[in-house]
Amino acid sequence: MFPFLKVKPLVFVFVIVACIWYSDKLFNWTSLTFERYCENAANPSNKELQNPRIFFTNRFGRWNTSKIWAMDTTQKVSYKQPSVLKGRTDIVTVTPWLAPIVWEGTFDPQVIDNIFKNLKLTVATTVFAVGKYVKFLQDFFDTAEKHFMVDFNVHYYVFTDRPADMPLTNLKPGRRLTVIPVPTLDRWQEISARRMAYIRDAIVQNISKEADYVFCLDVDSKFHARFGAEALGDLVAVIHPGYYEKTHRDQFPYERRPDSTAYIPLGQGDFYYGGALFGGLVGNVLNLSTECDVRFQEDAKNKIEAAWQEESHLNRYLFLNKPTKVLSSEYLWQDFKARTKEVKVLRFSGVIKNYGEVRPNL
Numbered sequence: 131m132f133p134f135l136k137v138k139p140l141v142f143v144f145v146i147v148a149c150i151w152y153s154d155k156l157f158n159w160t161s162l163t164f165e166r167y168c169e170n171a172a173n174p175s176n177k178e179l180q181n182p183r184i185f186f187t188n189r190f191g192r193w194n195t196s197k198i199w200a201m202d203t204t205q206k207v208s209y210k211q212p213s214v215l216k217g218r219t220d221i222v223t224v225t226p227w228l229a230p231i232v233w234e235g236t237f238d239p240q241v242i243d244n245i246f247k248n249l250k251l252t253v254a255t256t257v258f259a260v261g262k263y264v265k266f267l268q269d270f271f272d273t274a275e276k277h278f279m280v281d282f283n284v285h286y287y288v289f290t291d292r293p294a295d296m297p298l299t300n301l302k303p304g305r306r307l308t309v310i311p312v313p314t315l316d317r318w319q320e321i322s323a324r325r326m327a328y329i330r331d332a333i334v335q336n337i338s339k340e341a342d343y344v345f346c347l348d349v350d351s352k353f354h355a356r357f358g359a360e361a362l363g364d365l366v367a368v369i370h371p372g373y374y375e376k377t378h379r380d381q382f383p384y385e386r387r388p389d390s391t392a393y394i395p396l397g398q399g400d401f402y403y404g405g406a407l408f409g410g411l412v413g414n415v416l417n418l419s420t421e422c423d424v425r426f427q428e429d430a431k432n433k434i435e436a437a438w439q440e441e442s443h444l445n446r447y448l449f450l451n452k453p454t455k456v457l458s459s460e461y462l463w464q465d466f467k468a469r470t471k472e473v474k475v476l477r478f479s480g481v482i483k484n485y486g487e488v489r490p491n492l
């Protein structure tokens with residue numbers, strides 16, 4: 131009698147767990163929302179485009195934000211006391227919708243690392259090297275291994291038409307690289323813009339199954355200093371270094387023709403975001419890349435190409451779907467541009483390139 135009572139609850143729990151596990155195997159219910167979206171991705175309705183969905187995969191932990199801010203109490207960490215009165219005053223550190231703008235001096239790397247490093251997050255990183263752009267891979271990887279998401283699991287996805295010309299890269303433990311073959315195209319504009327479709331497909335096929343966050347980066351670039359977990363956020367965009375000093379939004383190179391689906395009218399817009407870097411939770415980047423590609427295709431049908439290709443579509447998307455974290459121009463500089471006094475640390479920068487030499491067309 132006594133031992134039977136003790137065993138019964140255990141059997142009960144076991145049966146429940148087995149039922150959940152088996153029903154998931156049968157019906158795949160933990161990824162149902164995600165699957166349903168993918169079916170419609172090729173032809174989403176307007177309603178679907180205007181109401182972005184939250185995705186679930188079968189890794190529930192991703193959405194548990196309370197976990198994100200937990201300190202790792204197994205490690206002693208002493209750091210400067212935070213203040214609500216004293217901080218940098220030469221720059222703006224928050225958007226009007228209360229997203230942080232990340233500058234040197236607005237975060238403490240020690241605190242950030244203590245919070246994020248025990249979460250065992252995986253950050254997928256996409257980079258395209260089509261045609262002669264393969265030559266940028268060596269410096270990109272050498273510097274990324276020194277500065278980009280150090281001590282995190284990083285899975286690089288390299289999209290290239292020249293896998294044989296890829297440099298041999300020594301990756302640190304916890305870091306992996308997958309090559310995805312893509313066709314050669316004869317217009318740089320198209321290579322740049324089609325990235326959105328390849329990013330979408332890679333998220334559906336691979337990234338969603340293994341990563342928490344994804345960053346999409348330009349290859350003609352180098353890392354120069356820490357680019358770490360302070361850059362992680364639900365939806366992350368970067369201020370284009372060419373336009374943050376111009377304060378009037380009417381001077382931003384948004385797409386201004388109403389015929390394009392990337393259109394932003396004069397008098398509207400927040401910032402001008404760079405196409406060379408965006409990221410966030412995998413589901414959010416899936417939404418972003420899907421919508422930007424749908425709009426790029428719609429424009430193509432109407433024989434119109436937005437002023438700055440996918441960068442224009444990205445800017446429209448981010449005007450309507452506000453980023454939850456904005457990276458300052460420290461996170462996207464251009465080597466030809468003289469340093470400004472606000473940028474105390476240069477973290478990621480586009481190299482000077484000979485356009486005639488590397489691009490298939492001018």
Ligand SMILES: CC(=O)N[C@H]1[C@@H](OP(=O)(O)OP(=O)(O)OC[C@H]2O[C@@H](n3ccc(=O)[nH]c3=O)[C@H](O)[C@@H]2O)O[C@H](CO)[C@H](O)[C@@H]1O
Pocket residue numbers: 257258259260261262263318319321322347348349350370403404405406407438439440441480488489490
């Ligand atoms: C600093 C910045 O925000 N740069 C953006 C800007 O010009 P960029 O001059 O930075 O564009 P780009 O020539 O670097 O092209 C963008 C990316 O496409 C890939 N690529 C391009 C051409 C090619 O032949 N092979 C190849 O692999 C490569 O990964 C490259 O980094 O505008 C582009 C769209 O018009 C993109 O939005 C870029 O991200």
Ligand SMILES: [Mn+2]
Pocket residue numbers: 348349350406480
């Ligand atoms: Mn570039």
